[in-house]
Amino acid sequence: xCLAIPGKVVRWxxxxxxxxxxxxxxxxVTRRCLMACVPEASEGDYVVVHAGVAIAIVDAEEAARxxxxxxxxxxxxxxxxxxxxxxx
Numbered sequence: 001x002c003l004a005i006p007g008k009v010v011r012w013x014x015x016x017x018x019x020x021x022x023x024x025x026x027x028x029v030t031r032r033c034l035m036a037c038v039p040e041a042s043e044g045d046y047v048v049v050h051a052g053v054a055i056a057i058v059d060a061e062e063a064a065r066x067x068x069x070x071x072x073x074x075x076x077x078x079x080x081x082x083x084x085x086x087x088x
Contacts, residue, residue, distance in 0.1 A: 006063035
């Protein structure tokens with residue numbers, strides 16, 4: 001299974017069209033990400049990152065929605081496990 005996570009572009013390090021790199025913030029943690037797929041992204045934009053590569057730009061509302069869903073996953077997993085135990 002693959003998972004892409006939205007993060008906020010904090011700072012461009014290198015704006016080369018093929019090898020661009022920016023710092024992207026994920027919930028207080030900043031990582032360097034390759035930006036070749038989204039060279040038009042600006043500081044403050046949200047990008048979806050998979051395996052260290054920004055693959056798309058998303059608006060802030062969509063990023064917040066996805067992050068909220070991801071934050072609720074442990075609760076959802078616990079609920080599913082309880083439901084499975086009750087049906088057995």
